[in-house]
Amino acid sequence: MKILAVDSSGLVASVAIVEDTNLIAEYTVNYKKTHSQTLLPMLDEIVKMTETDLNSIDAIAVAKGPGSFTGLRIGAATVKGLGFALNKPVIGVPTVEGLAMNMYDSSALICPIMDARRNQVYTGLYRFHDHKLDVVKDQIPIAVDELIDSLNLLGEEVVFLGDGVPVYESVIREKIQVKYSFAPAHMNKQRASALAVRAFDYWENGLYGSADDFVPEYLRMSQAERERAEKEAH
Amino acid sequence: MEKDIYILAIESSCDETAVAVMKNGREECSNIIYSQIELHKLYGGVVPEIASRKHIEKINCVIEEALKSAGKNLADIDAIAVTYGPGLVGALLVGVAEAKAIAYATGKPLVGVHHIEGHIAANYIENKDLEPPFMCLVVSGGHTHLVKVLDYDSFEILGRTRDDAAGEAFDKVARAIGLGYPGGPKIDKLSKEGNKLAIDFPRAKVDGNEFDFSFSGLKSAVLNYLNQCEMKNIEINRADVAASFQYAVIDVLTQHAIRAVKESGLTKLAIAGGVASNSSLRENIEEACKKEGMEFYHPSPIYCTDNAAMIGAAGYYNYLKGVRHDLDLNAVPNLKIGER
Numbered sequence: 001m002k003i004l005a006v007d008s009s010g011l012v013a014s015v016a017i018v019e020d021t022n023l024i025a026e027y028t029v030n031y032k033k034t035h036s037q038t039l040l041p042m043l044d045e046i047v048k049m050t051e052t053d054l055n056s057i058d059a060i061a062v063a064k065g066p067g068s069f070t071g072l073r074i075g076a077a078t079v080k081g082l083g084f085a086l087n088k089p090v091i092g093v094p095t096v097e098g099l100a101m102n103m104y105d106s107s108a109l110i111c112p113i114m115d116a117r118r119n120q121v122y123t124g125l126y127r128f129h130d131h132k133l134d135v136v137k138d139q140i141p142i143a144v145d146e147l148i149d150s151l152n153l154l155g156e157e158v159v160f161l162g163d164g165v166p167v168y169e170s171v172i173r174e175k176i177q178v179k180y181s182f183a184p185a186h187m188n189k190q191r192a193s194a195l196a197v198r199a200f201d202y203w204e205n206g207l208y209g210s211a212d213d214f215v216p217e218y219l220r221m222s223q224a225e226r227e228r229a230e231k232e233a234h
Numbered sequence: 235m236e237k238d239i240y241i242l243a244i245e246s247s248c249d250e251t252a253v254a255v256m257k258n259g260r261e262e263c264s265n266i267i268y269s270q271i272e273l274h275k276l277y278g279g280v281v282p283e284i285a286s287r288k289h290i291e292k293i294n295c296v297i298e299e300a301l302k303s304a305g306k307n308l309a310d311i312d313a314i315a316v317t318y319g320p321g322l323v324g325a326l327l328v329g330v331a332e333a334k335a336i337a338y339a340t341g342k343p344l345v346g347v348h349h350i351e352g353h354i355a356a357n358y359i360e361n362k363d364l365e366p367p368f369m370c371l372v373v374s375g376g377h378t379h380l381v382k383v384l385d386y387d388s389f390e391i392l393g394r395t396r397d398d399a400a401g402e403a404f405d406k407v408a409r410a411i412g413l414g415y416p417g418g419p420k421i422d423k424l425s426k427e428g429n430k431l432a433i434d435f436p437r438a439k440v441d442g443n444e445f446d447f448s449f450s451g452l453k454s455a456v457l458n459y460l461n462q463c464e465m466k467n468i469e470i471n472r473a474d475v476a477a478s479f480q481y482a483v484i485d486v487l488t489q490h491a492i493r494a495v496k497e498s499g500l501t502k503l504a505i506a507g508g509v510a511s512n513s514s515l516r517e518n519i520e521e522a523c524k525k526e527g528m529e530f531y532h533p534s535p536i537y538c539t540d541n542a543a544m545i546g547a548a549g550y551y552n553y554l555k556g557v558r559h560d561l562d563l564n565a566v567p568n569l570k571i572g573e574r
Contacts, residue, residue, distance in 0.1 A: 036327055040334050040561040054339055069283060070324050073290050077328045080294050081335025085308060212294040215287075222283035228276070 001203070004057045004082075005196035006043070008035040008075035009067025009095045010114055010163045015043045016192035017052055018200075025050045026193045035074045043078075054086055059208060061199035063190065064092030065217035066122040066139060067114065072216040083211025091199040091208040094217070096139035098195035099162055100126035102187035108157040108179075109136065113164030116141045121164045122219065123147055125154075133198065141219050144168050145175070152177045161188040241553065242311045242336075243546030244297070246329030247321025247349045248376070249273075249280045250539065251292045255304035255311070256546030259554075260358050263304035265536070265543040268292045271416065278415050279405070286324035293332050300542070308340055315549025318346040318559075319569025320376070326565035334561055345549045346559040349540075350377055350571055351389065353506040355551065356537040356544035361504075364531050369500050371491040373515070374507030375401030375416070378487075380445050380494050381571060383504075386551035389572040392494050393445025400483055401509045403449040407456050407479050411472045421476045422512050428473030430481035430514075433459060437486050445490050452482055484515045492522050504531035511535035 002019040013035045016026040025046035029038055047054065062079040065072050083090045099112035103126075110126040124139035144164075148171070151158055160172065161183035169182070182188070202208060221229065238257055245252040249270040255263040270288045274280045301307060316333035319326060330346075337344035354370045366386060372379040378400045380393035398406070401418055408417025413424065435455050438448040456479050463470045495503045503523055509515065516532055523530035537544055557574060566573075 034564060036331060036564045037562040040331075040338055044338065044561055069286070070327060073286055073324065073328055074331045076290050077293065077331035078335045080290070081332040082339050084294050084297065085336045085339035212298070215291050218287075222281065222287065224277055224281040224284060 001200070002056060002058050003061050003091070003196045003199050005061040005192040005199060006039065006075050006079055007063040007095070007098060007190040007192045007195050008039050008071045009063040009065065010071065010190055012163070012190045013038045013042060014190050014192035015039065015046060016196050017046060017050065018193055018196035023193045024052070026191065028191055030189060035071055039074060039078055057086065057088055059089045059091050059199070059203060061091040061093055061196050062214070063095040063098055063195055064214070065095055066116070066141065066219040067095050069218055072218065076214060076216045080211045080214055083214070088211070089208045090211045090214045091202050092214055092217070093195050093198050093202060094139050095190070096122060096124040097126065097133065097135070098198050099190060100124070100133060101194035101198045102161060102191055103159055103183060104128065105131060106159055108159040108181070109154065111151065111158050111160050112162040113147070113160060113168065114162050115164040115167045119143055121147060121168065123164070133201070139219065144171055148172060148175045154178070159183055163189060239312045239550060239553065240306060240310055241313050241315050241546040241549045242297070242301070243315040243347070243542040243549050244329045244333045245317045245352070245540060245542040245545045246289045246293065247317045247319070247326050248540055249285045250541070251289050251296050252540060252542035253296045253300035254542035254546045255300055255306055256543060256550060259547050259550030260362060262359060262543050263306065264300045265541055266296050266300040266303065267539070267541055268296050275415055278409065280322070282322045282324055285322060286328060289325055289328040293328060308336070311342060313343040313345050313549065313553050315345045315347050315545050315553070317349045317352060317545050318563055319349065319566035321349055321567060323565050323567040326567065330563060330565045334563060338561055343553065344559045344563065345552050345557050346563050347545045347548045347552060348569055348571060348573070350379060352544040352548045354381060354383060354504070355548035356506055356533040356541070357504045357531050358547050359537055359543055360533060361531045364502070364504065367500060368502035368504055368531070369491065369495045369498060370504045370506055371487060372507045373400045373487060373505065373509035375399060375405065377507060378447050378449070379571070380490055382494070382498055382500070387555050387557070391571055393443060393447060393490060395447040395449060396440055397448055397450035398453060400447070400449060400487065403453045403483060404509065406453050410457055410460055411470070411475055418509055418512060421480055422514060424473050425477040425480045425514060428471065428475070428477030430477040432471065432474035433478040435478055435482040437482060445494055447486060447490065449483065452479070480514055484512070484518050487515065488518050488522050491519065492526060492528070495528055496526070502529045502531065506533060506538065508539055511538040
């Protein structure tokens, strides 16, 4: 079983090819260039380098959200185009779960945080149990203070990762009351390989679909919809 | 006999998700348009984020419908053409990323197309004899350009709007007289019941370039007129306002276009873009062309609105000229005409 994985949900652009328990190639870039310009050339690079026949791929995994709206759509359009042209299924993996997968078998509670602007983070809580990733709290947009309060209530040691860490590190240090740590550089951002590994779980449970039907999960309405809903509520 | 060239064309620069299959640039095999207009009506205009979300939802289905209705599959396609600017960046990116992925996965050439050059090329689809050079007046909700088409891939901009696009002025005036969005077709319809000479709205003079346009002054004049009527308790005849406003726009567009054709020593004038389906604009320009002995070309309304057949037409000629884009093709929201 060979999975091609793509993550362009945040600042990082990452592509990987994973075959069963082997990571064949991964290309991850954390640089200011737009994903629109980098994602496909990166994919082409690893495909060429590893002499991969695109038709040998069994499924295409993608970070389905949350994340930057535009970034999610660049990833989505890319896998929808690939999936359509190659006639391959698409596995949409929740972005925050993909991040959590980086912390395999951590004994601490895993708390990825992505900067969601407007003083919020996209986050979820995860735990490895019996070497499998369990979702303790599914991904949501939430205020940082609220997240810290709930972690304090749980009272467990927690490990933070994600592009929200540099933004909220000082707030966390100031307010958190449980044991905590921040994941190191090689596992604290989106990695398409980790996303692919999580995608295998989805595949085994039959949780995949056609490229045509795939849409990102933004976890947020557009600003115009939000303002309209607020107006109607009044 | 030379081999036929089939282009799969994708357009997502604003609020239509459109895909077409074109044969040899001028023959339409399919032209599928999914319009989001009903969705945006709620907001009185196009909401970029909503447009982008709808594009990603619909794009694969529209592609498949276009192929199916053309009786083709991907293997029959020679190149993928896609609009990469100008337009809403988030909306453009959906089409661009999708087109790149399909081109990459199938090993087919990728041809990026300029949206306005697409509108101009819409004229080739039904006018089999039309060839450059000719003058083209491009008028839409986002653009007002007077373009000298030197060759299929070579353009000279003689005039452009300094402020609002013509279609934008239509939308704003339509809103002011309570017609709603989109304003163009509604004003066109109501104008037929009004007197275009009832109110003498100003024709804007623009300093510097005689071919440039300005519509914001006209829009303000209409708004002032409406305010004054209200203050003086004069009943407003909306049909007269619509007709007089529309005539002021059309008059300027026609005059500039005709003068541009004359001064360039050309004999052919084409129109393109959403506003080109305005019936009064067509009649006025057609009449003026007849008077001047010029040939007049215009696309059917379906090719005036944003569509992908026109992108396939422009893409075909770019393809013949050897234009190829790489996998790092980006959406360029303010792409200039003629830029490669």
